[in-house]
Amino acid sequence: MLKGNLDVLLPLFIPPERTKGKYSFGDIPIKISFEKSNVVFYGAPIDISTSFGRGTSRGPEAIRVTSARQIETFLLDENLDIYERARIYDIGDLKIPQSIKYLRRRSPKRVATNLSLIGKKIHKITSIIQGADKVPVLMGGEHTLSYYTLKALSHKNPLVIHFDAHRDMKPEYEGMKMCHTTPFYHIINDGYILGKNIIQIGIRQTDREENEIAKKNQVVTFDAWKVHDRIDNLLTYIRKATCKANIYISFDIDVYDLPYVPCTGTPEPFGLNPFEVTKIIKNICSSAKLLGVDIVEVGLRNGDYREGTVASQTLLRILSRLIPSQTPTDVK
Numbered sequence: 001m002l003k004g005n006l007d008v009l010l011p012l013f014i015p016p017e018r019t020k021g022k023y024s025f026g027d028i029p030i031k032i033s034f035e036k037s038n039v040v041f042y043g044a045p046i047d048i049s050t051s052f053g054r055g056t057s058r059g060p061e062a063i064r065v066t067s068a069r070q071i072e073t074f075l076l077d078e079n080l081d082i083y084e085r086a087r088i089y090d091i092g093d094l095k096i097p098q099s100i101k102y103l104r105r106r107s108p109k110r111v112a113t114n115l116s117l118i119g120k121k122i123h124k125i126t127s128i129i130q131g132a133d134k135v136p137v138l139m140g141g142e143h144t145l146s147y148y149t150l151k152a153l154s155h156k157n158p159l160v161i162h163f164d165a166h167r168d169m170k171p172e173y174e175g176m177k178m179c180h181t182t183p184f185y186h187i188i189n190d191g192y193i194l195g196k197n198i199i200q201i202g203i204r205q206t207d208r209e210e211n212e213i214a215k216k217n218q219v220v221t222f223d224a225w226k227v228h229d230r231i232d233n234l235l236t237y238i239r240k241a242t243c244k245a246n247i248y249i250s251f252d253i254d255v256y257d258l259p260y261v262p263c264t265g266t267p268e269p270f271g272l273n274p275f276e277v278t279k280i281i282k283n284i285c286s287s288a289k290l291l292g293v294d295i296v297e298v299g300l301r302n303g304d305y306r307e308g309t310v311a312s313q314t315l316l317r318i319l320s321r322l323i324p325s326q327t328p329t330d331v332k
């Protein structure tokens with residue numbers, strides 16, 4: 001059964017060592033098979049609908065390079081090596097069809113066709129990994145991809161913890177219904193996730209209509225000022241809300257303050273710092289079950305690996321806290 005799953009997944013991917021990043025996540029010395037893994041990483045270098053700053057297609061590369069070559073997998077603050085906790089299998093990066101790779105003119109119609117093509121693949125990949133009782137970790141790529149992962153996991157009724165400078169809750173943008181600023185509107189509007197099951201953290205850019213949509217749907221919001229001024233309120237809320245919940249973490253790298261993330265498409269001031277983000281992650285209840293993770297909008301330009309570094313460090317903290325510890329016999 002599990003072997004069958006891998007046979008379906010592998011043809012969709014370029015293996016880690018042949019990607020632009022050339023390494024598997026963390027380049028962990030103990031190689032784990034898909035069957036023995038409990039966390040499955042994959043890159044989705046998708047940049048189809050982004051508008052202002054492009055370049056999120058290099059996100060997986062930034063994360064692969066920094067996690068493998070720059071960052072130790074030993075976490076000083078946790079006194080833990082990540083592979084003592086998470087048994088990571090990295091499938092590689094999603095193959096991008098030629099029609100998308102060389103797309104020059106981005107009409108809304110073409111964007112819609114291409115996103116739906118990729119969306120079907122992301123849905124299938126998420127379902128297979130989750131169906132095998134493993135945690136899918138998507139390294140994006142644009143934020144639109146979260147619509148498809150959440151749709152695939154919606155039957156598990158997840159509580160969505162959404163870190164972002166933006167709500168991504170517009171009904172449409174620049175003539176595009178589905179794009180990087182709209183996934184959370186559509187996931188609610190299409191009935192997959194209730195607004196009250198989405199916690200948005202770090203928000204500081206929205207328009208009035210989008211803000212009203214969030215309020216009307218009872219989306220829980222801790223904007224950047226609330227996090228900065230009164231983080232304890234958020235920590236208390238997170239501890240209670242996540243108890244025994246199935247949780248999904250959608251992490252837009254632009255939740256971090258502008259100096260940490262110079263390459264992402266829409267960096268914003270008034271952002272969070274790594275201590276705040278780590279605190280929030282550490283306060284997720286230990287009885288929560290992690291259903292899936294995406295980390296999106298990570299960029300890489302002119303050899304500036306800052307975003308890859310904060311993205312990798314964020315992923316290590318999420319895994320160190322939210323993967324149940326294993327007994328030594330599990331490792332074999």
Ligand SMILES: [Mn+2]
Nearest residue numbers: 165166252254
């Ligand atoms: Mn954003």
